Amino acid sequence: MHIIYAEGMRLLRSTDLALRVLMRLAVTGGSSPTTREVAAAMDVPYTHAAKVVAELQHMGLLDARRGRGGGLALTEAGRTASVGAIVRAFEGEGDVVDCEGATPCPLHTGCRLRGALRRAQEAFFAALDPVTVEDVVAAPTGPLLLGISRKP
Numbered sequence: 001m002h003i004i005y006a007e008g009m010r011l012l013r014s015t016d017l018a019l020r021v022l023m024r025l026a027v028t029g030g031s032s033p034t035t036r037e038v039a040a041a042m043d044v045p046y047t048h049a050a051k052v053v054a055e056l057q058h059m060g061l062l063d064a065r066r067g068r069g070g071g072l073a074l075t076e077a078g079r080t081a082s083v084g085a086i087v088r089a090f091e092g093e094g095d096v097v098d099c100e101g102a103t104p105c106p107l108h109t110g111c112r113l114r115g116a117l118r119r120a121q122e123a124f125f126a127a128l129d130p131v132t133v134e135d136v137v138a139a140p141t142g143p144l145l146l147g148i149s150r151k152p
């Protein structure tokens with residue numbers, strides 16, 4: 001048995017970063033920060049941010065323009081995207097407990113706990129489904145994000 005979420009529904013770092021990038025872009029106020037600027041504002045390695053930005057671009061949630069005057073911009077789909085859908089996409093929908101890993105659990109063919117954990121996991125995602133990126137940058141979060149980004 002291998003417990004995937006050892007401390008409850010803890011998100012992967014990439015999931016949290018994806019949400020933070022989208023939130024940051026939702027409050028740019030007309031400017032288009034670069035991936036490097038967003039990475040600095042989020043205090044994460046550039047390579048990590050670049051990987052997440054590429055995935056978000058692939059999902060159609062942001063546009064990345066290269067060269068002078070380029071930068072990142074949220075798409076309309078990104079602005080109205082469901083936080084639950086983003087979390088599902090980055091986390092995957094695997095079970096919270098790996099019942100059939102290298103050492104399968106002896107109960108895996110008929111375990112009621114497994115079903116209960118699946119329902120709890122779905123409830124976690126479902127609670128985030130109606131929340132949009134736009135929703136989570138309402139004050140005080142949006143102004144705070146802008147303040148962090150403007151620090152030297």
Ligand code: SF4
Nearest residue numbers: 099105107108111114
């Ligand atoms: S089958 Fe049941 S008891 Fe075994 S690891 Fe899965 S959830 Fe836990």
